[in-house]
Amino acid sequence: MIAKKHTLGILAALIANVIFGFSFIFSKLALEISEPFVILSARFTISFIVLNILLLTGKFKIDLKGKPKLKLILMGLMQPLFYFIFELYGLSLVSSALSGVIIALVPVLVMLLAICFLNEKPSFLQIVCTGLSIIGVSLISVISNDGSKNYLLGVILLICAVVCAAFFNILSRHESKNFSPFERTYMMFLLAAVGFNAISFARYRGDYLPKLFDAIKTPEFLIAVFYLAVLSSVVAFLLYNYSTTQISVLQSASFSNIITVVTVLAGIFILKEKFGVLECILCLLIIFGVWGVNSFTSKNKK
Secondary structure, three states, X not given: OHHHHHHHHHHHHHHHHHHHHHHHHHHHHHHOOOOHHHHHHHHHHHHHHXXXXXXXOOOOOOOOOOOOOHHXXXXXXXXXXXXXXXXXXXXOOOOHHHHHHHHOOHHHHHXXXXXXXXXXXXXXXXXXXXXXXXXXXHHHHHHOOOOOOOOHHHHHHHHHHHHHHHHHHHHHHHHHHOOOHHHHHHHHHHXXXXXXXXXXXXXXXXXXXXXXXXXXXXXXXXXXXXXXXXXXXXXXXXXXXXXHHHOOHHHHHHHHHHHHHHHHHHHHHOOOOOOOHHHHHHHHHHHHHHHHHHHOOOOOOX
16 A cells, blocks of 8 residues: 555656646747736636635545644745746846756755755665756756856846745645645645735736736637646646655655656657757656656665
C-alpha cells in the first residue's frame, strides 16, 4: 500500500510538471492579447470558481476548524501570489539564460531547507543527480539565451521567486499532516484570486474591467486562460500538493526541471523550433537527474 502511494506521488509530480511545461505556450498566447496582471487575475479567479464547483459536488471537503492555519496561509502567499509577482518582474530584467539558471536552483534550496526543517536528508547520489539536472537546465538556458541585459534588481527578484517556490514546497510537505491536498490548493487560489484582483484594481483602476472584458471577447484568450486556470492551476497544483503528501519534498521538487524538457519539446513539435544534438543530450541529462533523485533514495526511505 505504501509503495503504491509512493508510486502515485511520483506520477502526480511528473504529470503536474508536464502540465506546467506546456503552460508557456498558452501564457505567450494570452500575453499577445492582454497584460500580465489581467491574465493572472482572470486565471486564478476562474481557478477559485472551479474549486468551489468541485466543493458543491460533494466529492471534496474542507474542514479547517481547530487546525493551525498560519503556515497554511503563508504557503498560499508564497505560491502562487508572491512567486508570480517576483518572477514576472524578474524575468523582464534578466536574460533567459540567467533566469533559467536561477530558477533551476529551486531543488537545491528545497534540499537545504528540507534538511533544516523536515529532517529529510538526501543521499549522496540524490545530491549528484540534482546537480546533473541543474547543469542540464543551465546549459539549455545558455544555448537559448535571448541576449537581454541582466540587471541586479532582476537577479534579486528571481532569487526571491526561488525562495518562495522552495518555502512553498517545504510548507506544503509540512502541512500535509494537517490539511488535505484540496484544502491546501483551495487556500492557495483563494489568496491568489483576492491578491491579483486587488493588484489589478490598484494598477489599472477604472480600466481594469474594460481590459478584462475586451480580452474575454477573444476566443484565443479564453482557450489560453482555460488551460492556465483549469489544467495548469487546479489540476496541476492538486496533483503537486498530493505528491508532497506521498513522497519527500526533494523528490517532488526535482520534477520542476522536467518543465525545461517539456518546454523544449513543445517548442520543437508545436512552434517548429530548431533542435540540435546538444539539446537532446542535455534533455536526457535532466531526465536522468530527475530519475536518479527518485531512485537513489536513502536506505531508510526505501
